[in-house]
Structure formats: structure tokens, C-alpha cells
Amino acid sequence: MNSKLKVSRFDPETMGSGQRRWDEFEMDLHPSATVLDALIQIREEVDGTLALRCACRASICGSCGMRVNGEAKLVCKTRIADVTEEGTTIVIEPMGNHGIIKDLVVSLDPFFDKVRQVDPYLQPDEEPEQGEFVVNNDSMENLLTAMNCIMCGACVSDCTVLEVDEAFIGPAALAKAWRFVEDPRDDQRDERLKELNEVEGGIWDCTRCFKCVEVCPKDVAPMDRIMEMRDMAIEAGNRNTSGYRHTESFSKSVKKHGRLDEARLAVESAGYTNIPRLIDLAEIGVKSVLKGKMPPIVPHKADENEKITRIFERVESERNT
Amino acid sequence: MYKHDVLIIGAGLAGLRAAVEATRLGLDVAVISKVHPVRSHSNAAQGGINAPLTDRGDDWEGHALDTIKGSDYLADQDAVEIMSSEAGDAVIELERMGVIFSRGEDGRLGTRRFGGQLVARTFFVGAITGSAILHVLYEQALKHGLNVYEEWFVTDLIIEDGRCVGVVALDIKTGTLHSIWAKTVIMAAGGAGRVFEPSTNAIICTGDGLALAWRAGVPMMDMEMVQYHPTTLARTGILLSEAARGEGAHLLNSEGDRFMLKYAPQYEELASRDVVSRSEQTEINEGRGIDGNVLLDLRHLGREFIEDRLGYLQEVAVEFLGIDLAEQPVPVRPGVHYIMGGIKTDVDGATVVPGLYAAGECANVSVHGANRLGANSLLDTVVFGRRSAVHAAEYIKSVDAGSGSDEHLNATKARIQSLMDREPNENWAAVRNYMANEMTKGIGVFRDQASMEGAKAAIRNVNERMPNIAIQNKGKVFNTDLIFSLEMEFMADVGNAIVHSALTRKESRGAHFRTDITERDDENWLKHTLAYHDPDNEDGVRVETSPVTITKWEPVKRVY
Ligand SMILES: Cc1cc2nc3c(=O)[nH]c(=O)nc-3n(C[C@H](O)[C@H](O)[C@H](O)COP(=O)(O)OP(=O)(O)OC[C@H]3O[C@@H](n4cnc5c(N)ncnc54)[C@H](O)[C@@H]3O)c2cc1C
Ligand code: SF4
Ligand code: SF4
Ligand code: FES
Numbered sequence: 060m061n062s063k064l065k066v067s068r069f070d071p072e073t074m075g076s077g078q079r080r081w082d083e084f085e086m087d088l089h090p091s092a093t094v095l096d097a098l099i100q101i102r103e104e105v106d107g108t109l110a111l112r113c114a115c116r117a118s119i120c121g122s123c124g125m126r127v128n129g130e131a132k133l134v135c136k137t138r139i140a141d142v143t144e145e146g147t148t149i150v151i152e153p154m155g156n157h158g159i160i161k162d163l164v165v166s167l168d169p170f171f172d173k174v175r176q177v178d179p180y181l182q183p184d185e186e187p188e189q190g191e192f193v194v195n196n197d198s199m200e201n202l203l204t205a206m207n208c209i210m211c212g213a214c215v216s217d218c219t220v221l222e223v224d225e226a227f228i229g230p231a232a233l234a235k236a237w238r239f240v241e242d243p244r245d246d247q248r249d250e251r252l253k254e255l256n257e258v259e260g261g262i263w264d265c266t267r268c269f270k271c272v273e274v275c276p277k278d279v280a281p282m283d284r285i286m287e288m289r290d291m292a293i294e295a296g297n298r299n300t301s302g303y304r305h306t307e308s309f310s311k312s313v314k315k316h317g318r319l320d321e322a323r324l325a326v327e328s329a330g331y332t333n334i335p336r337l338i339d340l341a342e343i344g345v346k347s348v349l350k351g352k353m354p355p356i357v358p359h360k361a362d363e364n365e366k367i368t369r370i371f372e373r374v375e376s377e378r379n380t
Numbered sequence: 381m382y383k384h385d386v387l388i389i390g391a392g393l394a395g396l397r398a399a400v401e402a403t404r405l406g407l408d409v410a411v412i413s414k415v416h417p418v419r420s421h422s423n424a425a426q427g428g429i430n431a432p433l434t435d436r437g438d439d440w441e442g443h444a445l446d447t448i449k450g451s452d453y454l455a456d457q458d459a460v461e462i463m464s465s466e467a468g469d470a471v472i473e474l475e476r477m478g479v480i481f482s483r484g485e486d487g488r489l490g491t492r493r494f495g496g497q498l499v500a501r502t503f504f505v506g507a508i509t510g511s512a513i514l515h516v517l518y519e520q521a522l523k524h525g526l527n528v529y530e531e532w533f534v535t536d537l538i539i540e541d542g543r544c545v546g547v548v549a550l551d552i553k554t555g556t557l558h559s560i561w562a563k564t565v566i567m568a569a570g571g572a573g574r575v576f577e578p579s580t581n582a583i584i585c586t587g588d589g590l591a592l593a594w595r596a597g598v599p600m601m602d603m604e605m606v607q608y609h610p611t612t613l614a615r616t617g618i619l620l621s622e623a624a625r626g627e628g629a630h631l632l633n634s635e636g637d638r639f640m641l642k643y644a645p646q647y648e649e650l651a652s653r654d655v656v657s658r659s660e661q662t663e664i665n666e667g668r669g670i671d672g673n674v675l676l677d678l679r680h681l682g683r684e685f686i687e688d689r690l691g692y693l694q695e696v697a698v699e700f701l702g703i704d705l706a707e708q709p710v711p712v713r714p715g716v717h718y719i720m721g722g723i724k725t726d727v728d729g730a731t732v733v734p735g736l737y738a739a740g741e742c743a744n745v746s747v748h749g750a751n752r753l754g755a756n757s758l759l760d761t762v763v764f765g766r767r768s769a770v771h772a773a774e775y776i777k778s779v780d781a782g783s784g785s786d787e788h789l790n791a792t793k794a795r796i797q798s799l800m801d802r803e804p805n806e807n808w809a810a811v812r813n814y815m816a817n818e819m820t821k822g823i824g825v826f827r828d829q830a831s832m833e834g835a836k837a838a839i840r841n842v843n844e845r846m847p848n849i850a851i852q853n854k855g856k857v858f859n860t861d862l863i864f865s866l867e868m869e870f871m872a873d874v875g876n877a878i879v880h881s882a883l884t885r886k887e888s889r890g891a892h893f894r895t896d897i898t899e900r901d902d903e904n905w906l907k908h909t910l911a912y913h914d915p916d917n918e919d920g921v922r923v924e925t926s927p928v929t930i931t932k933w934e935p936v937k938r939v940y
Contacts, residue, residue: 107852
């Protein structure tokens with residue numbers, strides 16, 4: 060099959076940071092060839108200077124994360140035929156949100172620093188006197204979702220929060236944290252949740268954009284793991300965070316008015332006693348008014364407000380049973 | 381200057397297990413790896429890890445006997461006894477570190493069956509056992525604050541006064557060479573599958589550790605013993621784990637017959653790998669294959685079971701072939717998978733070079749002999765990884781650090797500069813692809829004098845072309861062109877040792893099956909082959925033999 064590839068190139072020895080060059084390659088490939096097969100063929104037969112990482116060729120080592128047509132993928136499990144049609148060009152770039160070392164190779168140091176930040180190892184208070192920990196198999200199988208993570212960085216590459224906030228721990232490291240929070244053998248659950256709840260860039264910074272779920276090649280669904288930890292953190296009594304207050308205010312507003320009271324949400328999330336943050340908000344409020352974007356102080360009620368209130372009551376009563 | 385008590389080359393299961401142990405012993409430990417630790421090829425292990433757990437009725441001697449029988453009696457029985465008797469503790473320890481092994485209803489570790497054994501004693505995590513264990517060992521490394529030289533490529537061992545005292549290595553991200561000094565070095569650099577094509581191995585499995593130790597004077601033992609796995613995918617060589625058959629999958633020929641019932645009436649699909657691969661090849665050669673494949677059939681296991689217990693296999697079949705295992709059988713064939721041969725060590729991981737230890741796939745203790753049982757390799761890595769660290773820690777009590785001189789570093793710098801300066805000529809990839817294809821032809825599931833001579837000629841051709849390999853990439857940062865050329869040199873050494881060892885063994889045993897001498901010959905060949913680096917000899921190799929250690933299991937004919 061005839062294929063065209065456009066590959067992003069960067070050589071730190073001859074180019075300034077932020078620069079790039081596009082190289083195009085046209086080649087004849089086996090119908091079931093992967094993007095990795097194509098890149099290896101380029102490297103072996105056409106241009107030995109092309110830098111990329113790969114090892115297993117079987118979607119298990121996590122080396123080959125790249126952006127293909129704008130989306131992070133493992134190129135070893137991306138078949139050419141699935142990302143192109145006759146005549147179109149496949150665009151290959153390094154992953155986003157990672158510094159570029161050369162061509163398609165990115166630095167994963169910040170990625171692993173964040174993994175380190177969540178104390179990613181089992182911390183039992185004591186070990187069994189003999190043999191293994193005896194725990195329910197379902198609770199172990201539950202962990203497999205996160206254990207499938209191969210640390211490829213695809214989720215981090217496309218995470219919309221990391222794009223603007225480097226401090227966010229990010230989807231992969233948070234999924235790793237979940238794996239220990241949920242492990243019945245670990246005795247640091249409460250401490251872990253407290254930390255993830257309070258720390259800068261913790262569980263409340265995700266905007267639920269769904270990108271990480273979409274691009275993860277191993278179905279780890281980091282966003283779902285993060286949402287589960289939010290619930291767990293609240294249940295464990297961690298309420299003194301803007302994240303928790305945000306959720307509370309959000310649902311209170313929807314329950315009462317059938318829609319979101321944005322002004323109140325901002326103030327309540329900050330907390331009525333958080334003076335510096337309130338001053339910030341006042342500034343934003345003034346600017347919004349000037350631009351005509353200030354939400355109404357008393358929100359309009361939604362037309363079928365009672366129905367919404369009933370939904371809330373039902374969910375709450377089901378939760379309590 | 382970089383300096384440590386213990387330097388471990390390789391961050392796969394063997395390397396990390398050794399590192400965790402040495403760190404616990406309070407030593408200054410560093411690991412060096414050409415890829416990030418979690419990219420090491422141990423992550424590809426799918427099926428599981430064997431361990432006879434004596435507290436639930438299994439006996440380690442049963443596992444030892446299965447291993448020895450599997451090895452076609454070439455394994456050293458003292459080494460096997462150690463592996464089998466330490467296996468239970470090794471697996472329990474992994475669980476306590478955090479591995480989420482699959483469990484039974486009672487909440488205790490559960491097992492599946494694997495080849496060459498009638499007892500189910502393989503512990504597993506779905507079909508991602510290697511990855512699950514590797515990530516946990518990496519977690520432990522993080523916990524202990526282990527030093528890791530990550531994406532550093534070892535080019536040479538430093539040998540002073542006959543002792544190994546460090547390495548010279550290239551920092552791939554910057555392109556600079558450094559020496560790293562250590563009182564002892566543990567080689568855990570993995571396998572050499574890429575000497576063949578196709579192979580289940582990662583692109584990084586180029587036998588570097590084997591060649592490095594060999595050049596330093598350590599013999600490679602039983603290198604003719606190359607394992608062909610019965611269920612690999614055509615073209616790419618990607619593996620479908622033995623776990624499929626362990627969980628009940630069947631092998632069918634073009635006529636829909638379960639042919640293994642004929643070749644191995646008692647063990648059926650779960651006979652030893654060499655036996656199953658030969659049976660498949662026989663079916664294919666006799667015209668009962670399908671385009672050079674047989675079929676692996678999982679349909680009767682049901683979708684839910686397949687997705688729960690063999691999820692990664694389903695992913696591979698769907699992604700790489702577009703085949704849904706619950707609906708369709710998948711074409712498979714024997715493919716190069718594992719090298720039983722390796723750097724000769726004693727049961728403590730020590731080689732003949734003081735200060736140099738070895739463990740894992742690059743080592744040969746020998747517990748696998750002429751054929752490794754599935755799920756015994758992971759066990760080998762953790763048992764002997766740990767032991768080598770313990771003994772290396774003893775060893776360093778009585779030795780000083782190396783000289784710290786720049787002599788070795790400068791020699792490597794000059795060598796690499798001359799490589800970089802060569803005029804464009806031969807490309808490493810062309811040489812590698814030629815060699816790997818010829819090796820598969822010559823040292824196959826079935827081999828004979830002529831085919832092995834063919835492989836030998838190919839290796840000679842490769843060695844003649846080697847000085848002409850030129851590097852197109854003249855940059856320093858992430859110059860994989862240079863790395864691959866250096867790996868090519870390692871692969872050529874490994875290939876050389878394999879063909880000469882294979883030509884030496886004049887019998888059929890385990891994976892070494894000669895169609896021109898089809899019987900095992902215990903009288904003359906119950907022996908290991910030892911390939912030494914010897915520049916004065918033809919092709920730079922000298923092959924000797926040494927006796928096999930028999931403790932209590934006298935060799936008998938192998939029947940499955
Ligand atoms: C697809 C597949 C499935 C398998 N399934 C199973 C199974 O189910 N059960 C089982 O028991 N066995 C299985 N095996 C075999 C088993 O996985 C391997 O034998 C074992 O993991 C090898 O571990 P290791 O630590 O020796 O080497 P590896 O994990 O290969 O690690 C080698 C390390 O050495 C480093 N290295 C190499 N050369 C250099 C150099 N020049 N400089 C610096 N660093 C270097 C690498 O970076 C890497 O960190 C399987 C093998 C394959 C290929
Ligand atoms: S859902 Fe959250 S973690 Fe996932 S990509 Fe979006 S912001 Fe990032
Ligand atoms: S969560 Fe998924 S995308 Fe993110 S690093 Fe892990 S495997 Fe990759
Ligand atoms: S090469 Fe290993 S995941 Fe793609």
C-alpha cells in the first residue's frame with residue numbers, strides 16, 4: 060500500500076528550541092503495517108538520523124507514544140490503514156506537554172517525577188506472618204484497570220489541564236495513586252487521599268475533558284479513576300478544599316435553581332473566609348461586568364425546576380439506602 | 381567521577397531484583413539501562429511465573445523434576461534444586477511488594493497450568509504478568525531511591541588485573557561517554573532474540589551482555605539451545621502466550637485435527653515447547669499447515685473467559701491481525717523466543733572473571749538446559765537476581781575500587797570516533813537483516829550439518845562486512861544509528877558463538893534437533909558446550925565442553 064508520511068523533525072544541535080522542520084516520506088508498505096513499521100523503515104533505509112523510541116512492537120513497553128494526526132497514540136499498535144485513506148498524508152509529531160529531546164523523542168523526566176510524587180509503592184503497616192496477603196480476588200481484579208498502565212505518556216500528552224498548568228499531577232500519576240488507594244493491602248489510604256485532596260495540582264484540578272480516556276491505549280480511563288478518588292476523598296471526610304466546596308455549591312445551585320449560579324459557585328468554591336482569593340474574584344467580577352459577562356446575581360430558575368429537585372432527592376435517598 | 385559499590389547492567393526483572401536486594405543490604409547501588417527501566421523486555425512476559433508452593437501441597441522436587449525433564453537433562457541439577465526450593469519464597473515476596481497476582485475464592489494466590497507440567501503452579505496477572513511484576517519492582521526501586529543511569533548504553537566492561545571494576549557507557553541523550561567505577565558489576569542485560577528474524581523479542585534484545593562478558597573472557601554456555609515458541613504470529617513474530625493453551629486452547633492443523641494428541645498423548649498441547657514446535661513444523665512440512673501456520677483455537681473458552689483471563693492476547697489478536705479470538709482461530713507458528721544459552725555462572729551468579737556476576741536471560745546457571753519450561757524464566761530472574769546481589773555484596777568486602785584511570789574511556793572514545801569517521805558504505809540494518817534471516821534458516825526448529833554450515837558462512841560474511849559499517853548520523857544527541865551499529869557488533873559475536881556451539885553438538889537434545897543425528901546421545905553428549913572468545917582460533921571462537929551436574933535424577937528418555 061502506498062503511504063505518505065509527514066514527520067516533525069527537531070535537532071537540538073542545529074536548531075533553536077521551539078523550531079521544527081517537516082520531512083515527507085512516500086513509501087510502499089504491507090497492508091497490515093503499523094506506523095511504527097513505517098518509521099523503522101525510514102530509519103533503516105532512508106534517514107538514519109531520525110530519532111524515535113520503540114522496543115517491544117507489541118503495545119506493552121510504552122516507548123512509542125507519539126501524536127498521529129494530532130492525537131497521542133502508540134504507533135506500534137496504530138495501523139497505517141486505520142489512520143489514512145488513499146492519497147492523504149499521515150502527520151507524525153512528538154507527544155505534547157513533554158519537552159522535545161530530538162525529533163519524536165520527548166523527555167519523560169517530569170512525567171516520572173509526578174509518578175514519584177504520589178509515593179507509588181505499597182505501604183502496609185505490617186506484613187502477614189506467613190505467606191501472601193489474603194484478600195478478596197475481586198478487589199485485586201479491580202486494580203488491573205490501573206495496573207494495565209504502561210507509562211506511555213499519551214494521556215499526559217493530550218491532557219488539556221497540563222497544557223495550561225504544569226503543576227497538575229496529571230492523569231497517569233493520579234491513576235497510579237488510585238491503584239494504591241484502592242489496594243486493600245495498603246494502609247496509607249486516608250493519608251494518600253488527604254494529600255491528593257489538598258496538594259497543588261491534585262484531584263480537583265481535572266476539568267473532566269475526557270481526553271485521557273479517549274487516548275489511553277490501555278483502557279486505564281484515568282479520568283474515571285480521578286473522579287472515584289474525589290468521591291473517596293469526600294467520604295473520608297476531606298471537605299476543606301475548593302474542589303469539595305465547588306462540587307457542593309454546584310449541586311446545591313442546580314438542585315435549588317435548576318441551573319448553575321456561576322457567581323455564587325466561584326465565591327463558595329473559594330470559601331467565604333478565604334479573603335485573598337475573594338479579592339481576586341472581586342477583580343474578575345468587575346472585569347466581567349465591564350465586558351458584559353457577569354452572570355446574574357440572582358439566577359433565573361429553570362422552567363421545570365421541581366423535576367430537577369426531585370431527581371436530586373431521589374439520587375440522595377438511593378445513596379442513603 | 382561516577383563510583384558505586386555495585387553496578388547492575390540492566391533494569392529488567394533480574395537487574396531490578398538484584399538492585400532491590402543490594403540496596404536493602406545497605407550498599408551504594410546503581411542500575412544502568414539503555415532504556416527506561418519499565419521499557420525493559422521483561423514487561424513482555426505474559427503468561428506467568430512458576431513456583432511450587434509447599435504450604436499448599438505442591439512439592440518443589442516435582443517442579444525440579446519437570447524442569448530437568450524439560451531441559452532434556454542438560455540442566456545442572458544443583459542449580460535447579462536451588463531455583464525450585466527458593467521459588468515459593470520468591471513469589472510470595474513479589475506479592476508482598478505489591479504484585480496483584482490473580483487469586484482464588486479463598487483470597488489466596490491462584491494458578492494456571494503451563495507447558496511441561498501436569499501440576500498447575502504458574503502464578504499470573506491476567507496476561508500481563510511480566511509488566512505487572514516489572515512495574516512493582518520499579519516501584520520498589522523508587523521507594524529505595526535507587527540510582528538509575530537511564531538511557532545509558534554500556535559499550536565496554538572495565539577489566540583491571542583480571543577483575544571487573546566498572547563500565548564505559550554512552551549517555552544516549554547527550555552523546556557523551558563516561559566511565560562508571562564499581563567494586564562489582566552484575567550483568568543482567570537480557571536476551572538476544574534479535575540475532576534471529578522474526579522473533580518475539582523486543583528490538584532492544586541484542587545480546588549486549590553476552591558479548592560484553594564474552595569479550596572479557598567468560599564463556600557462553602550451550603548457545604545452540606535457542607527456544608522456538610510454538611505460538612507466534614507470522615511476519616512480526618509477536619507472541620501469543622502459552623497461557624492460552626494453559627487455559628485450554630487447542631492447536632489444529634488444516635484438517636481441523638488436534639494433532640498434539642498424536643505427538644504427546646499425555647500432555648497434549650502442554651508438552652514442552654521444543655516438542656510442540658517440532659510437532660507443528662512437522663505438520664506444516666507434511667502439508668497440513670495453512671500458509672506456513674497452524675491454528676490456535678480458543679473459541680470454546682468463551683468470550684468472557686478470554687477477556688478476563690487473557691485480555692492482552694485478545695488485544696494483540698484484534699489490533700495486529702483483526703482477529704477476535706472468541707470468534708475465529710488464529711494462525712500461529714514456531715518463532716524464536718528465548719536463549720537458554722548464556723554467560724556461564726555458578727549458582728551464586730559468579731562468572732570466571734572476579735567481580736563480574738550475571739543473572740537473568742543473559743546468564744546460564746544452568747537451570748533451563750536444552751529447553752526452558754514456560755514461566756521458568758521469570759522465576760530464574762528473581763531467584764538468581766537476588767542471589768547474585770547477595771554474593772556480590774560478600775565479594776566487595778574484600779576488594780578495593782578500580783584505579784579510576786581514563787585509559788579505558790579514552791580507548792572507547794577513539795574506537796567510536798573511528799566508527800563515526802568511516803565513509804558511507806555498509807548500513808547496519810542491511811547487515812542485521814541478512815544475518816538474522818540466515819540464522820533462522822540455519823539454526824531452526826530442525827537443523828542439520830548443511831544448514832548450520834550455511835549459518836556459519838553467513839556469520840563470516842557479516843564479520844567481513846562489519847568494518848565497513850558506516851554511520852550516517854553524525855550528531856551526538858540520541859544517535860540511535862550509532863547505538864544500533866554497536867549492537868550489531870554484539871549480535872555478530874552472539875551469532876558466532878551460536879553457530880560454533882551448534883556445530884559442535886553431535887546429537888539431538890531439546891531445542892537442538894538435528895535431522896541428520898536424531899537421537900540424544902548421553903554417553904558422549906551429556907555435556908555443556910562452552911564457547912570462548914579466542915582471537916587465535918578460526919572465527920575467533922574456541923568451543924570446549926564441561927560435564928553436567930546430576931544430583932538425584934538420572935537421565936531417562938523424555939516422553940510427554
Ligand atoms: C513475549 C515474551 C513473553 C514471555 N513470557 C514469559 C512468561 O510468561 N514467563 C516467563 O517466565 N518468561 C517469559 N518470557 C521470558 C522472560 O520474559 C525473559 O526471559 C526475562 O524477562 C528476561 O529478564 P531479564 O531481566 O534477564 O532481561 P530484560 O528484561 O530483557 O532486561 C534487560 C535489561 O538490560 C538492559 N541492557 C541491555 N543491554 C544494555 C546495554 N548495552 N547497556 C545498558 N543496558 C543494557 C536493558 O535496557 C534492560 O533494562 C517471555 C519473553 C518474551 C519475549
Ligand atoms: S479528564 Fe482530566 S486528567 Fe483527563 S485529560 Fe482531561 S483534564 Fe486531564
Ligand atoms: S494511563 Fe494510559 S495513556 Fe496514560 S500513561 Fe498509562 S497507559 Fe499511557
Ligand atoms: S514499541 Fe513498545 S509500546 Fe510501542
